[in-house]
Amino acid sequence: MNTATRTALITGASSGIGKELAFVFARNNYDLVLVARRKERLEEIKETIKKEQSISIEIIEMDLANIDSAEKLYDEVAGRNINVLINNAGFGIYGDMNNIDIKSEEKMLILNIITLTILTRLFAKNMISNKQGNIVNIASTAAFQAVPGMASYAASKAYVLNFSEAIAYELKKFNIIVTTICPGATQTEFADVANINSKVFNSAPTAKELAEFTFREMQKGKITSIHGVTNSIMTFASRFSPRKINTSIAARMMK
Ligand SMILES: NC(=O)c1ccc[n+]([C@@H]2O[C@H](COP(=O)([O-])OP(=O)(O)OC[C@H]3O[C@@H](n4cnc5c(N)ncnc54)[C@H](OP(=O)(O)O)[C@@H]3O)[C@@H](O)[C@H]2O)c1
Structure with a gap:
């Protein structure tokens, strides 16, 4: 496959x-469209890449946690042929339902669910016309069970997983591959943003490992990919135990 003129749009490209x-x-050798709120971070990344690679890099500073963000972003890149859409931007909030800020929770659900869904719909239309494309959605191992302490975050990722697997089936006939990546704990800014204080993240895989894994799985045309052997085993094993037990194991792991 000639990748010289392919373009990837990555949301949440400023960290992790x-x-x-x-x-x-x-x-x-992909051209890039990088989207996030922290423009200066995106500029630094662009500068670093430009020292080594002569690709085109467009930076878009945008808050994707507004209800109309997806349409705005789509309009901003109108006319560009996006071959790969990567819905990576997302965040979590740690705490019992009664204790977390309701406005932050609303923003999280818009970003993790609504923006991801509408971006997928809008860009898939062009990909259908082109009879070609890749959509990569970043879910989580939290998608596979209820997680007390991160109830709505885990549920948002269950949505991402189920939505993505369903449309992977629907879009296959148009030569569009939808790949869902399920990372476990990964060393990024995620834990700080979510206010999680857990040692698990210190020894977790790096963001670089996750990114390389994501690229490989996309290229293989995978539908659902869980990162790491332990995560894969735990996810598989959870199919055979009662949901109530899975919930209490998840609750203990979050403590
Ligand atoms: N790290 C983990 O343990 C882990 C595990 C499972 C799944 N994940 C998932 O992996 C994905 C990437 O997260 P990460 O671990 O790399 O965390 P991260 O380092 O905190 O990166 C999150 C990215 O999302 C962007 N973002 C957050 N809110 C945004 C908003 N309102 N508008 C636009 N962009 C926004 C951030 O950019 P700005 O702040 O500059 O806007 C940042 O670039 C997320 O979907 C997360 O749920 C992470």
Whole structure:
């Protein structure tokens, strides 16, 4: 496949997995559209890539947690042929339902669910016309069970997983591959943003490992990919135990 003129749009490219995805796609000769709120971070990433790669990089500073964000972003890149859409931007909030800020929770649900869904719909239309495209949605191992302490975050990722697997089936006939990546704990800014104080993140895989894994799985045409052997085993094993037990194990792990 000639990747010289392919373009990847990455949401949440200013840190963590999204930032490393920008480097991986750049190394593989993709032109890039990088989206996040922190423009200066995106500029730094662009500068770093430009030292090594002569690809085109467009930066879009945008808050994707507004109800009309997806349409705005789509309009901003109108006319560009986006071959790969990566819905990576997302965040979590740690705390019992009664204790978390309701406005932050609303923003999280808009970003993790609404923006991801509408971006997928809008860009898929062009991909259908082109009879070609990749959509990569970043879910989580939290998608596979209820997680007390992160109830709505985990539920938002269950949505991402189920939505993505369903449309992977629908879009296959148009030669569009939808790949859902399920990272476990990964060393990024995620834990700080979510206010999680857990040692698990210190020894967790790096964002670079996740980004390289994501690229490989996309290229293989995978539908659902869980990162890491332990995560894969735990996810598989949870199919055979009662949901109530899975919930209490998840609750203990969050403590
Ligand atoms: N790290 C983990 O343990 C883990 C595990 C499972 C799944 N995930 C998922 O992996 C994805 C990437 O997260 P990460 O771990 O790389 O965390 P991260 O380092 O905090 O990166 C999150 C990215 O999302 C962007 N973002 C957040 N809110 C946004 C908004 N309102 N508008 C636009 N962009 C926004 C951030 O950019 P700005 O702040 O500059 O806007 C940042 O670039 C998320 O979907 C997360 O749920 C992470």
